[in-house]
Amino acid sequence: xxxxxxxxxxxxxxxxxxxxxxxxxxxxxxxxxxxxxxxxxxxxxxxxxxxxxxxxxxxxxxxxxxxxxxxxxxxxxxxxxxxxxxxxxxxxxxxxxxxxxxxxxxxxxxxxxxxxxxxxxxxxxxxxxxxxxxxxxxxxxxxxxxxxxxxxxxxxxxxxxxxxxxxxxxxxxxxxxxxxxxxxxxxxxxxxxxxxxxxxxxxxxxxxxxxxxxxxxxxxxxxxxxxxxxxxxxxxxxxxxxxxxxxxxxxxxxxxxxxxxxxxxxxxxxxxxxxxxxxxxxxxxxxxxxxxxxxxxxxxxxxxxxxxxxxxxxxxxxxxxxxxxxxxxxxxxxxxxxxxxxxxxxxxxxxxxxx
Amino acid sequence: xxxxxxxxxxxxxxxxxxxxxxxxxxxxxxxxxxxxxxxxxxxxxxxxxxxxxxxxxxxxxxxxxxxxxxxxxxxxxxxxxxxxxxxxxxxxxxxxxxxxxxxxxxxxxxxxxxxxxxxxxxxxxxxxxxxxxxxxxxxxxxxxxxxxxxxxxxxxxxxxxxxxxxxxxxxxxxxxxxxxxxxxxxxxxxxxxxxxxxxxxxxxxxxxxxxxxxxxxxxxxxxxxxxxxxxxxxxxxxxxxxxxxxxxxxxxxxxxxxxxxxxxxxxxxxxxxxxxxxxxxxxxxxxxxxxxxxxxxxxxxxxxxxxxxxxxxxxxxxxxxxxxxxxxxxxxxxxxxxxxxxxxxxxxxxxxxxx
Numbered sequence: 001x002x003x004x005x006x007x008x009x010x011x012x013x014x015x016x017x018x019x020x021x022x023x024x025x026x027x028x029x030x031x032x033x034x035x036x037x038x039x040x041x042x043x044x045x046x047x048x049x050x051x052x053x054x055x056x057x058x059x060x061x062x063x064x065x066x067x068x069x070x071x072x073x074x075x076x077x078x079x080x081x082x083x084x085x086x087x088x089x090x091x092x093x094x095x096x097x098x099x100x101x102x103x104x105x106x107x108x109x110x111x112x113x114x115x116x117x118x119x120x121x122x123x124x125x126x127x128x129x130x131x132x133x134x135x136x137x138x139x140x141x142x143x144x145x146x147x148x149x150x151x152x153x154x155x156x157x158x159x160x161x162x163x164x165x166x167x168x169x170x171x172x173x174x175x176x177x178x179x180x181x182x183x184x185x186x187x188x189x190x191x192x193x194x195x196x197x198x199x200x201x202x203x204x205x206x207x208x209x210x211x212x213x214x215x216x217x218x219x220x221x222x223x224x225x226x227x228x229x230x231x232x233x234x235x236x237x238x239x240x241x242x243x244x245x246x247x248x249x250x251x252x253x254x255x256x257x258x259x260x261x262x263x264x265x266x267x268x269x270x271x272x273x274x275x276x277x278x279x280x281x282x283x284x285x286x287x288x289x290x291x292x293x294x295x296x297x298x299x300x301x302x303x304x305x306x307x308x309x310x311x312x313x314x315x316x317x318x319x320x321x322x323x324x325x326x327x328x329x330x331x332x333x334x335x336x337x338x339x340x341x342x343x344x345x346x347x348x349x350x351x352x353x354x355x
Numbered sequence: 356x357x358x359x360x361x362x363x364x365x366x367x368x369x370x371x372x373x374x375x376x377x378x379x380x381x382x383x384x385x386x387x388x389x390x391x392x393x394x395x396x397x398x399x400x401x402x403x404x405x406x407x408x409x410x411x412x413x414x415x416x417x418x419x420x421x422x423x424x425x426x427x428x429x430x431x432x433x434x435x436x437x438x439x440x441x442x443x444x445x446x447x448x449x450x451x452x453x454x455x456x457x458x459x460x461x462x463x464x465x466x467x468x469x470x471x472x473x474x475x476x477x478x479x480x481x482x483x484x485x486x487x488x489x490x491x492x493x494x495x496x497x498x499x500x501x502x503x504x505x506x507x508x509x510x511x512x513x514x515x516x517x518x519x520x521x522x523x524x525x526x527x528x529x530x531x532x533x534x535x536x537x538x539x540x541x542x543x544x545x546x547x548x549x550x551x552x553x554x555x556x557x558x559x560x561x562x563x564x565x566x567x568x569x570x571x572x573x574x575x576x577x578x579x580x581x582x583x584x585x586x587x588x589x590x591x592x593x594x595x596x597x598x599x600x601x602x603x604x605x606x607x608x609x610x611x612x613x614x615x616x617x618x619x620x621x622x623x624x625x626x627x628x629x630x631x632x633x634x635x636x637x638x639x640x641x642x643x644x645x646x647x648x649x650x651x652x653x654x655x656x657x658x659x660x661x662x663x664x665x666x667x668x669x670x671x672x673x674x675x676x677x678x679x680x681x682x683x684x685x686x687x688x689x690x691x692x693x694x695x696x697x698x699x700x701x702x703x704x705x706x707x708x709x710x
Contacts (some may be wrong), residue, residue, distance in 0.1 A: 234588065237589050249600070
């Protein structure tokens, strides 16, 4: 099967063209069927391509001069959707010139442009931003929403659960274990919207997921849950607290290891161990936040990602395309609708749901 | 100055009497003016006291047989406020038999009992739970609310800021830098309640704090902020994400260090470094969450704290008593009221507040 092209916003991110093109080239070394639409300044892109002969014949350039600023207000950036590299990359997906878009630019602007250009898929009220994080086990955990929506009601949370589960199934190849983020695991904890969403997810038994109730934020990375579902405010708070603490502990470690000669020697001797730790915590190994619930695949690469990180984001986009995430989400939405119908009709399907 | 007694719920916590009494004795070795009211089973307390001759003459026992269960519903525990060790310790504060209460039992029950027995101080609508966390710098950061209230409006957030600042001033001995937890630092981020609280804190220039706007959760432990103010849901999510990630990274580190002989040798050589890390992250060095905003001091020691952790919680209670936290909060509340009055009267005080 030939994979649709991937549009790359070549101008986004802290280091711009060089890293974006190098990341695409790295991804193509591992997957030679990848084709790219590189959007941005033609001269810069051509110059960056010179170092990557494997990109020849695999990439088309779409020239533009305008770039969305990193700190620009999304509403302002939105007015230049037709002239910026970010806007044109997203638009290529809308027009079918690419199957997915990858950008390392301004998250809010990318979200706004993607929403307007691609619109939400049928049955989804609001898209969500999902990211992958390491766990103590071999498998990663997905968390969403991470800030696409500040608030979320029970209906949004149920949709986020379905979208996150579809993404997780593609990554793990099995039925994922899904939980709602809460401040306790007892039934009466948190908000009404959490209890309502839990009841809905428990009632819809045909969903392609295992719903396990609530999870507290100290258990996200223990390997006991595959998808953590929350509103964008709480998700953003949890994600950044996790990132910040991982950095905090490694910073402490670094200063502890360099505090005495004895420590320095110990550090050198045990370098393989600290390298393993670094590898496990390196955000570049988990790069690529995905906007789920749109008519098309859009992946946000971290602004500070290196080429390996960008390659990771490109591969995430390719996998979601290949495994048709939109169709997987649609299937579970249909099942949810049927479960609600069965319940409304007072059928036997409502037994044991606690409702 | 003679310090009022501290009431200790001797029965709470994972290990009960032995650790609570040992913690009190440890605190008294460092501060020989401390006096205690030990509440719980008399036989067990007497037996525990035998190992601590420095507690003789410094402690009175208040016997009771009933104990609040660790997983008990707060509403259920509340009915036994007059018979349980936790309820009687809090009640001793109400009756003036002690200046502060320390318990390592059920947090929800302790909050409920304290609220009912001590009531909120004048000008405070809701109490908040505040904890101290390590930073990259020498000074600790305080975060509140951590779950006493699931939600908080702008007025609650402003009161939390005042309470947290009073606590921080006692710990740091200087005007603390205060920020509201948000998902971005731009003015338009987050909820209306955050913007309203920020405007109020900016307008009240006479408060004994330096209000610096918003902080994101990856910056809590960088040493750039002394008090992080948030609602109980978000605060609980952030706190547990920080605790869980610190544990996650140290678990990864442990498994990395024991994965090869070379790593093991390195670990032994660099042990002082990892001991330093352990010391810095050990929750026992930062033990003692405080219920702020009540007519009396109540400190929650962590359920799994060891004797050093309990001693820490006891010392926190003593410091809050000694430095009269209630009076400090009252002063800032009065200033806030005056600032509002100045603004309502259209005085010059409203310049530059953005309102």
